[in-house]
Each structure stands twice: as C-alpha cells, then as structure tokens.
Amino acid sequence: MNNPHFLTRRHWLATLPAVATAAGQLCHAAEKPRLRIGQIGTKHAHASGKLQAILKFPETFDFVGIVEPDAERRAAMANRDPYRRVTWLTESELLSTPGLQAVAVETDIPNLVPTAVRCLKAGKHIHLDKPAGESLDACRAMHQIATDQNLTIQMGYMLRYNPAFQFADRIVRDGWLGEITEISGMMGKFMNDGGRLELAKISGGGMFELACHLIDQVVSLLGPPDKVTSHLRRTFPEKDTFADNRLAVFDYPKAIATIRCNHIDPMGGARRQFSITGTEGTFEIRPLEPTPKGRLGLDRPRGEFNKGYQDVTFESPTGRYDAEFMDLASVIRGEKKLRWNAEHDIATHEAVLRASGML
Incomplete structure (x- = not known):
C-alpha cells in the first residue's frame, strides 16, 4: 500500500470547509447562549447515546429533562447511566418549558413521527432518530409542518x-x-x-x-x-x-x-x-x-x-x-x-x- 495519507485536524478542516468538527465548534460555545433542549423517549436503539452526546456539551446545551411515557420503562431506566443524571418530565411539562428550543425524539419507531409532529406543532426544532416511521405520507406531512413553521428537522442518520x-x-x-x-x-x-x-x-x-x-x-x-x-x-x-x-x-x-x-x-x-x-x-x-x-x-x-x-x-x-x-x-x-x-x-x-x- 503506497503513499498513505493521514488527515490531521488542520487538513481535515481545510479539505472540508463546509463541515465544522464538534471540537472546533466547542471552542466558541462558551461565548454564546446555551440552547435549551430536551428528549422524548428511551426506547430507540440510539436513545442513550444521543442523551450522552447532549450532556457532553454543557457549554452548548442546557438540558431540561427527559420524557418516557411508559411507566415501567421509566422505572427500569431511572437508575441507569446516563438517565440517573437527568430530570424526568411529562411531555406537556417538557413542551411547555420556558425557552425550550429543541427536542431529541428517541421513541420506538412507530411513535417517532407522531411525537415529532407534536413537538413541531409546539414550535420546537427536532432531532428525529431514524428511520422516519413506516408511512411515506406521514413523513411528508411532518416535513410540511416544519417548513410552514420554519423549523428544523435533523434526521439521525449518523x-x-x-x-x-x-x-x-x-x-x-x-x-x-x-x-x-x-x-x-x-x-x-x-x-x-x-x-x-x-x-x-x-x-x-x-x-x-x-x-x-x-x-x-x-x-x-x-x-x-x-x-x-x-x-x-x-x-x-x-x-x-x-x-x-x-x-x-x-x-x-x-x-x-x-x-x-x-x-x-x-x-x-x-x-x-x-x-x-x-x-x-x-x-x-x-x-x-x-x-x-x-x-x-x-x-x-x-x-x-x-x-x-x-x-x-x-x-x-x-x-x-x-x-x-x-x-x-x-x-x-x-x-x-x-x-x-x-x-x-x-x-x-x-x-x-x-x-x-x-x-
């Protein structure tokens, strides 16, 4: 294998100027107001990892709390990391939190899009884990709501x-x-x-x-x-x-x-x-x-x-x-x-x- 190349961070940023790394953004985070964010759901395969990522950047995110409507699931997760470190809320409590700007939607797959729609109608940007439900029409309708309200849907395609x-x-x-x-x-x-x-x-x-x-x-x-x-x-x-x-x-x-x-x-x-x-x-x-x-x-x-x-x-x-x-x-x-x-x-x-x- 001839001529191996290692993309250092400097080279990486020069090669892909449109995409900033998390580390590069973090150095400026302390200068900006923190974003208020919460999470709905613990049943998605990526749910705990997404919560860990949000909590990793307290300079950027003010994490309000997490929602799990399934009482049995909530009880099972409450004493596990990273869930033991956060506040548990109802969905109405989360969505009515003053200043809340975004919600990470991490439910099981059948509930992803219905939950996302409720968040969008409440005026929140969303990170929506994948895939976007089992209906193409419901996916289209969800995006139309976001477009009409000038809100962001970030899909969780890692x-x-x-x-x-x-x-x-x-x-x-x-x-x-x-x-x-x-x-x-x-x-x-x-x-x-x-x-x-x-x-x-x-x-x-x-x-x-x-x-x-x-x-x-x-x-x-x-x-x-x-x-x-x-x-x-x-x-x-x-x-x-x-x-x-x-x-x-x-x-x-x-x-x-x-x-x-x-x-x-x-x-x-x-x-x-x-x-x-x-x-x-x-x-x-x-x-x-x-x-x-x-x-x-x-x-x-x-x-x-x-x-x-x-x-x-x-x-x-x-x-x-x-x-x-x-x-x-x-x-x-x-x-x-x-x-x-x-x-x-x-x-x-x-x-x-x-x-x-x-x-």
Whole structure:
C-alpha cells in the first residue's frame, strides 16, 4: 500500500470547509447562549447515546429533562447511566418549558413521527432518530409542518457526520471519481433471538432499521433512484418471521447501487463497508466505525493524492453523535442551514421504504 495519507485536524478542516468538527465548534460555545433542549423517549436503539452526546456539551446545551411515557420503562431506566443524571418530565411539562428550543425524539419507531409532529406543532426544532416511521405520507406531512413553521428537522442518520463519508461526498462532488457508475454497501450484525423477534415486528426488518444509514448516503450521492428492487431471505422460518438477509438494488440512468443488510453476520460491525466507483477512480470505506479507514484509487493525481491506490486515514471522532448535535446547535442559532433539506429526507425515506419492501 503506497503513499498513505493521514488527515490531521488542520487538513481535515481545510479539505472540508463546509463541515465544522464538534471540537472546533466547542471552542466558541462558551461565548454564546446555551440552547435549551430536551428528549422524548428511551426506547430507540440510539436513545442513550444521543442523551450522552447532549450532556457532553454543557457549554452548548442546557438540558431540561427527559420524557418516557411508559411507566415501567421509566422505572427500569431511572437508575441507569446516563438517565440517573437527568430530570424526568411529562411531555406537556417538557413542551411547555420556558425557552425550550429543541427536542431529541428517541421513541420506538412507530411513535417517532407522531411525537415529532407534536413537538413541531409546539414550535420546537427536532432531532428525529431514524428511520422516519413506516408511512411515506406521514413523513411528508411532518416535513410540511416544519417548513410552514420554519423549523428544523435533523434526521439521525449518523453517517452524515462520519469523516470518511464527508470526505467521500467531497471528492465525488469535486469530480475526483468521474461519473459514478457503482455504489455498494453492507451494514450487518449478528442479532440474538430477542432482537430478531423485535425486528420481525417491522415488516421492513433490518433493511429498514439499520441499512437506512447507507441508503441515505446513496441518495445523497446520486439523488432519488429511478427504481428500487428488494430481495429478502428468512433463514430460520421455523424460529421466527424475521427477514435476516436482505439486498436492495437501486437503479439509476448510468449507475447501479446495491445495499446489503445481513443480521446473521458473525463478524458484525467489523465487516460493514461502503464503496463508490466512477469512471476515474474509486473510494472504499472499511470499517465504517468507530475509526473509519479509507482506500482511494485514482486514475490520475488529485490534490495531494497520487495516481493509483493509497490509504486515507481519519482521526477518530470525539463521539458517534457529537458532530450532529453541534451542527444542530449552529443551525438553530442561524449560523448556517442544515445541509439535508426536506426534499432529500423525503426522497431518502421513500428509498428506504421501497428497499425494505414496505412500498
């Protein structure tokens, strides 16, 4: 492997000026008023991680409290970190808190969009975890409310803030890879019996709940697909109805994208990967997290990178969700616009539903 490149923080900021790191924003946070924020829900798979990220930046966020309408769940979580450190509220108490500006919506999937709508109608910006419910029409209606009230919906697609994916986005838009002809990705894990039963309750299963992160990246790079074809296998029909091995094919005029989601993968997260190939080069990310690694192949020199293959190594993010909440703070303060607009989020959701066999 010739000519490895390490993107230092200085190089990283120079290479991607549109995206500020959480660390870079934090140094100015003490100079600005704190943003009042709360959270509704503890049942989403990312709920505790999102709360930890918010609490990590007390200079930026004034965390008001958390809501969990399920009394049994609330009792079970109250003495666990990070929940033991926060105030428990009812939804009406939270939404009527003076000065509240934003809410992180972290309920179970069926309640994500209804909860988000109530927050928007109360005049709050929202961080909404993924995916945006099981209905395309409800997703559209939710975004219309936000647009009408000039409020922000930040979707919780965490890979948007992953440095390797941000690098990929930049080099594609700068034409380093030429015309994109192929994207492929895989996001799997080994799911235990209890998890299988939970995911089986959603017809879209793992493609809907997990691989949506990669589908968001496909739509970001190539736009809405012309056609989506969903394939699935139920490996253990005698055990449950969970479609644990799935493939979706996204057709474009000059490109084909494929996304796999395998929940019987014994290597799990370590094998998650994403690659983009065009007429002039290719870029591969593996692993995706926690410290992503890239492999860039070029048919000619680009910037400081040489013709041929070379490694691209990125600094470890300070936390999985840190950058997205610092970005949300900048958006709410009016310092920037959220890059991913309603049109993109709706297109992503339609692609997720079609890939999951739900449309």
